[in-house]
Amino acid sequence: MRIYFVRHGKTEWNLARRLQGQKGDSPLLPESYEAIKRVHKFLEPIEFDKVLSSPQKRALTTADLLTNQSVSTDKRLSEWNFGELEGWFIRDAIAKYPKEMHDSRFELDQFDGSAFGAESVTSVLARFDSLAEDLLNSKMDNVLLVGHGASGTSGMRHLAGFPIAELRSVGGLANNTVTVLESNGSHFDLKIWDKQL
Secondary structure: OEEEEEEOOOEHHHHHOEOOOOOOOOOEOHHHHHHHHHHHHHHOOOOOOEEEEOOOHHHHHHHHHHOOOOOEEOHHHOOOOOHHHOOOEHHHHHHHOHHHHHHHHHOHHHOOOHHHOOOOHHHHHHHHHHHHHHHHHOOOOEEEEEEOHHHHHHHHHHHOOOOHHHOOOOOOOOOOEEEEEEEOOOOEEEEEEEEEO
């Protein structure tokens, strides 16, 4: 099985450097539609057995534009829940919670966002483990997943076998990029990471 993961198109809040999380959901920027067309062209030759998207509008809109197939939503693909920080400008979050924000980007194994009600690392990874198990049991060949930057970066690298300390070591997934994992039966191998088109 091959899992193709695409991060949603760039949004107004991405541009403004605001934390969207699960409750914030700003519209896609006009420039995102051209980028989504490029990703669509790259994916067009692939026959997907299933297309799943986060239920958040920015991801679902992207998914609908990436393929002519029907799109199902799955909450396990939702963005990381950043608790009280959702909607905050990143600079303000860093000013108030410097250690937590640093750890969320560079030392995920040290991250503890309980001070502002954020979802734990183990919770995010458990969502991706559960989804991967369901997909593997379904015996499909190609699956397209459309999701988010923080949860997608951590979840996809986790499925590829990286330890928590290395989940963010190469930075986060950019908007409108393609990442591909391939199952060899017992685990996933990382075939393509954060491919810009």
